[in-house]
Amino acid sequence: MHVEDLRWFAVLGETEHLTAAAAALGTSQPNLSRSLRRVEEAFGVPLFEREHRGLRLNPYGRIVLEAARAGTAAVDSAQLRIGALLDPESGIVRLAFLHSVATSLLPDLLKAYRAVGPSAEFALRQGASTGIVEDLESGDADIGLTAPRPDPERFGWHPLEQQRLALHVPPGHPLATRRRVELAAAADEPFVGLQPGFGFRRISDELCRAAGFVPRLAFEATDLNTIDSLVGAGLGVAVLPSSAIRGSDSGAVAVPLAGVQSRREIGMTWRLRAQLTPAAERFRAFVRSRPVIST
Template sequence: MEFRQLQYFVRVARLQHVTKAAEELHVAQSAVSRQIHRLEEELGVNLFMQKGRNVQLTPVGQLFLKRAEAILDDLDRSVTEIHEFLDPEVGEIRLGFPHSLGFHLVPQVVAAFRKLHPNVKFKFRQGMYPSLIKDVADAEVDLAFISPHPEKNDLVTGEIVLTEELFAILPENHPLSQQESIELNQLKEETFVLFSSGYSLRPIVWEACLEAGFTPKIGFESEETDTIRGLVAAGMGVSLLPEMALYRTSSMMPAVVKVSAPHVARTIGIIRRSSEKLPLVVHMFHSFLLEYFKSQYTPR
């Protein structure tokens, strides 16, 4: 079995068309067909079946595609690691993060890092808590910011880099909006605007309300901090958000009040795959992050 056969097979499988695959590979169609035929003969199975002018994977072809892609991905990573070993200043970092960190924290740390290492490239992927852990475990990303930091997970490991307080947000005409601080149970009769299920801030707020002695009444749910802020500013309810989600980005901003009891906070961590050595450029960025949050990071 040859590397070229795997390349041709994967390209045909993705495009479902031999001629288009040959054009992308810059080789003759006959060369692609010949290599696919040899691969099928060696395996003793049919990997494709004809479907009009296109081709379609057989069930065994679908199984083989997963393995072939994994082999090619491993090879690509090996080549990348070699290049990074020779010069980590030109490597690439794949970074995951939740939406709530995308407006301020991620741009801030990446900009600071690129001042020192301007040729390093980044690929970003946003996701919710479970998908970020899966992306790291499946090697879809190298590192991920995550909140809250997982207490124990066999697939990933990491460090807490930041603990951030959550504040109550209220309509500006709310009776408590001018208070320096409030206790959370003072909002027990209010309608809450919360993140949708699956977002990590939702259980933090929910559990804080339970600790304060009440179950929050949910009036609206959203997937974005901007929407939650806007709904609260428009008088549709109250909520709790972390400080970095409260930077003024529009004319409609709610009142922000400190919560004195119970103390509500979230941890923010950086995770990586367990028991796996990081590529040099990723290790360099990881070390930078740990030092940055110890000595340089400011919330604003």
């Protein structure tokens, strides 16, 4: 029994007339009879009462008719959804991204892509770097915008932005007047940072360890703008990629960090062993054609 058999059965069940159903389906009565036989053999019971005026659904047939309507509707819906995914112009791109690019890199990319792919749709998922990797592995996302770079054995990578890191300090802080600052100068300061599990939390912790100290956390937030605001309010200091903080009026002062390691790389990633949909592939190709931004 095939899906088409259920589709034909639904028409026959609604008309309860072999000749009329065959005409509606554009097939012969023998073909329709053979299709009905396959459905009845699959369920193991007769589905119609044969009367001299035609056919009448029996209780088993009414159950199968309900299932046939639901089943064929589900198949039709799946075909439409697959067709949408296969359309590179108007298909859906499932994109996971870091909280820290939500007000900067992400809207810039989407706006630029709209100019060349105005019909494309995006299913967006926001989260930490570990969550983005999980979304890619599960298939809930096609492409991720994240940092740091995930396992190169399993994930492709294309750099998008090199962000200069700075030490954000409250207004009036002794370090606020420096042109550049070594991170070790803030070793005794309370820090405001991201919660564990965020990719940038790992980066900032590694920078502090390289400077010879473990930061004393006054608060752990879930996004960079909140950290910047709390620094501006005097709660502590923070290491931040200043280009990720747009339009901030917190009052926090960004002092560039000295040292060759004081940059954060944001990139586009995808699972190597997964086949991208045409829409996602088109978006990936567009992003890869853009120059790497250095801030």
